[in-house]
Amino acid sequence: xxxxxxxxxxxxxxxxxxxxxxxxxxxxxxxxxxxxxxxxxxxxxxxxxxxxxxxxxxxxxxxxxxxxxxxxxxxxxxxxxxxxxxxxxxxxxxxxxxxxxxxxxxxxxxxxxxxxxxxxxxxxxxxxxxxxxxxxxxxxxxxxxxxxxxxxxxxxxxxxxxxxxxxxxxxxxxxxxxxxxxxxxxxxxxxxxxxxxxxxxxxxxxxxxxxxxxxxxxxxxxxxxxxxxxxxxxxxxxxxxxxxxxxxxxxxxxxxxxxxxxxxxxxxxxxxxxxxxxxxxxxxxxxxxxxxxxxxxxxxxxxxxxxxxxxxxxxxxxxxxxxxxxxxxxxxxxxxxxxxxxxxxxxxxxxxxxxxxxxxxxxxxxx
Amino acid sequence: xxxxxxxxxxxxxxxxxxxxxxxxxxxxxxxxxxxxxxxxxxxxxxxxxxxxxxxxxxxxxxxxxxxxxxxxxxxxxxxxxxxxxxxxxxxxxxxxxxxxxxxxxxxxxxxxxxxxxxxxxxxxxxxxxxxxxxxxxxxxxxxxxxxxxxxxxxxxxxxxxxxxxxxxxxxxxxxxxxxxxxxxxxxxxxxxxxxxxxxxxxxxxxxxxxxxxxxxxxxxxxxxxxxxxxxxxxxxxxxxxxxxxxxxxxxxxxxxxxxxxxxxxxxxxxxxxxxxxxxxxxxxxxx
Numbered sequence: 001x002x003x004x005x006x007x008x009x010x011x012x013x014x015x016x017x018x019x020x021x022x023x024x025x026x027x028x029x030x031x032x033x034x035x036x037x038x039x040x041x042x043x044x045x046x047x048x049x050x051x052x053x054x055x056x057x058x059x060x061x062x063x064x065x066x067x068x069x070x071x072x073x074x075x076x077x078x079x080x081x082x083x084x085x086x087x088x089x090x091x092x093x094x095x096x097x098x099x100x101x102x103x104x105x106x107x108x109x110x111x112x113x114x115x116x117x118x119x120x121x122x123x124x125x126x127x128x129x130x131x132x133x134x135x136x137x138x139x140x141x142x143x144x145x146x147x148x149x150x151x152x153x154x155x156x157x158x159x160x161x162x163x164x165x166x167x168x169x170x171x172x173x174x175x176x177x178x179x180x181x182x183x184x185x186x187x188x189x190x191x192x193x194x195x196x197x198x199x200x201x202x203x204x205x206x207x208x209x210x211x212x213x214x215x216x217x218x219x220x221x222x223x224x225x226x227x228x229x230x231x232x233x234x235x236x237x238x239x240x241x242x243x244x245x246x247x248x249x250x251x252x253x254x255x256x257x258x259x260x261x262x263x264x265x266x267x268x269x270x271x272x273x274x275x276x277x278x279x280x281x282x283x284x285x286x287x288x289x290x291x292x293x294x295x296x297x298x299x300x301x302x303x304x305x306x307x308x309x310x311x312x313x314x315x316x317x318x319x320x321x322x323x324x325x326x327x328x329x330x331x332x333x334x335x336x337x338x339x340x341x342x343x344x345x346x347x348x349x350x351x352x353x354x355x356x357x358x359x360x361x362x363x364x365x366x367x
Numbered sequence: 368x369x370x371x372x373x374x375x376x377x378x379x380x381x382x383x384x385x386x387x388x389x390x391x392x393x394x395x396x397x398x399x400x401x402x403x404x405x406x407x408x409x410x411x412x413x414x415x416x417x418x419x420x421x422x423x424x425x426x427x428x429x430x431x432x433x434x435x436x437x438x439x440x441x442x443x444x445x446x447x448x449x450x451x452x453x454x455x456x457x458x459x460x461x462x463x464x465x466x467x468x469x470x471x472x473x474x475x476x477x478x479x480x481x482x483x484x485x486x487x488x489x490x491x492x493x494x495x496x497x498x499x500x501x502x503x504x505x506x507x508x509x510x511x512x513x514x515x516x517x518x519x520x521x522x523x524x525x526x527x528x529x530x531x532x533x534x535x536x537x538x539x540x541x542x543x544x545x546x547x548x549x550x551x552x553x554x555x556x557x558x559x560x561x562x563x564x565x566x567x568x569x570x571x572x573x574x575x576x577x578x579x580x581x582x583x584x585x586x587x588x589x590x591x592x593x594x595x596x597x598x599x600x601x602x603x604x605x606x607x608x609x610x611x612x613x614x615x616x617x618x619x620x621x622x623x624x625x626x627x628x629x630x631x632x633x634x635x636x637x638x639x640x641x642x643x644x645x646x647x648x649x650x651x652x653x654x
Contacts, residue, residue, distance in 0.1 A: 051547055074550050075551070075553045075554065075555070081547070083544045085542070085544065087544035087548040089545065089548075089549075089563055089566075090567070100549070104562070149548075152548075
């Protein structure tokens with residue numbers, strides 16, 4: 001079921017949690033709401049669920065498909081909601097937790113207890129917990145509890161599933177496993193899902209489209225691929241990965257910052273460049289158009305790459321460069337070694353709302 | 368070198384990591400003995416001259432038995448009233464924000480702070496046929512002073528903090544996600560309260576009500592002024608003890624007191640056992 005949000009805004013007292021937001025979610029999509037804490041992502045999710053009411057406005061609308069649910073109470077919206085801390089009913093067994101939604105249906109719609117039993121067992125089968133049906137929540141691990149809470153949310157066959165930082169309280173390995181499993185479940189059952197996360201990796205890995213939010217505004221809505229390749233503004237760029245900063249004064253096509261110099265194609269004046277760690281090369285000698293001396297602070301091999309931390313007087317914060325193992329060996333890098341950073345490409349987000357620029361430096365074979 | 372190694376070995380590993388176990392437990396036990404156990408032993412000691420049949424005779428004297436009925440009946444009604452209104456009070460104090468909330472919260476402890484005799488005199492004046500409330504109620508045929516209604520009222524007054532103060536912290540710890548989860552699953556407010564919130568509050572509510580009941584069994588000051596103290600009708604057990612004492616019948620007083628004591632202890636023990644079983648389940652035991 002598609003979800004249409006029009007002019008959703010929310011104030012808590014005097015502070016504005018959401019500035020007017022419009023968002024279209026297509027039927028069957030898996031959408032990630034991504035942002036730092038305080039960006040309004042959870043508020044937006046809770047408004048979709050009906051756990052929070054948006055501010056009154058004549059244009060304010062929440063539509064599920066054709067159904068206007070703006071004034072509909074959460075219990076009648078027919079959504080499934082999964083809480084960060086599971087919110088299981090601790091005094092009920094796993095079975096009773098999952099059965100809850102079915103047992104509180106009005107008598108006329110309520111299935112017989114045999115039907116409820118088979119439906120619940122089917123759900124528990126799906127989350128691979130049927131052998132724990134008689135246990136109490138406190139006897140389960142975090143990952144198992146979250147699976148129970150998912151089964152509980154799906155018991156009434158909702159067409160919209162909302163998840164508030166569903167994996168936030170779990171450890172890395174379980175989180176990875178549950179993520180894959182949620183994706184699988186989503187594809188199999190075909191509901192529309194919206195989940196909240198502050199973990200960019202999770203958002204990029206799991207979502208069909210990601211909604212990046214900050215300060216109660218939507219910064220960008222795109223597929224993970226587009227988002228990473230073409231961030232619309234500086235916030236999105238910085239939020240989606242590690243960033244190195246180079247700030248200096250440009251004159252006649254050369255940016256100078258302390259004893260660092262880089263040929264750039266920018267207007268004169270104060271400018272700031274942003275570089276991803278994989279866009280920074282490390283070389284033993286400077287080049288004509290790039291003179292960025294630095295010393296190696298640390299060398300950490302992580303998986304397929306080597307993370308090198310660089311520092312210099314002209315940097316406001318140390319830079320991070322990722323190299324292949326091969327390059328690192330060829331340079332025989334050591335702590336304290338004097339090297340030169342060579343930007344392969346860099347990004348530039350002017351403060352004014354003009355088009356962001358990305359420039360690729362002509363590749364030169366470095367010694 | 369050798370010394371440095373032998374030093375840690377020389378000290379015997381201690382069984383308790385937290386320091387001061389022996390000292391703190393010792394002091395606590397001494398205190399409990401002096402303040403609680405010694406008077407109780409004295410009470411039981413008073414009974415040593417009695418034979419079993421004499422003891423039985425004293426505690427089953429018709430006037431005394433009538434006082435048991437009055438006391439237990441009054442305490443039961445008071446506990447029920449407190450269970451309902453105490454729960455409501457705790458709910459209001461935890462779940463909502465309103466001006467004067469702090470004041471109302473502080474007011475809840477007043478029955479603890481007020482001398483019970485003061486409460487008793489106030490209630491008696493208020494509900495006597497010339498008092499504010501009595502003037503209103505008596506024309507309607509509702510007699511409060513000098514009836515069991517008055518007794519229950521006085522008992523309810525002195526014991527309401529027990530319910531409020533036991534339920535309140537549990538309610539505060541209850542995450543609001545629990546009822547949000549219930550509502551997102553389609554539960555009506557009443558159903559969500561009955562099936563999701565009440566089971567969590569149940570142990571605290573029963574404990575609080577039980578404490579209130581036990582407290583009411585022993586209440587004296589607040590009740591005697593409003594009860595009227597008519598033999599066989601509105602005499603409470605504590606008053607019977609008092610009467611015996613005034614007649615210098617220490618043994619008789621002790622015998623009746625021992626009945627109250629035993630009942631209270633058994634009730635408290637039962638509440639604790641029951642609560643332990645219930646709470647184990649919430650925390651993952653087999654319960």
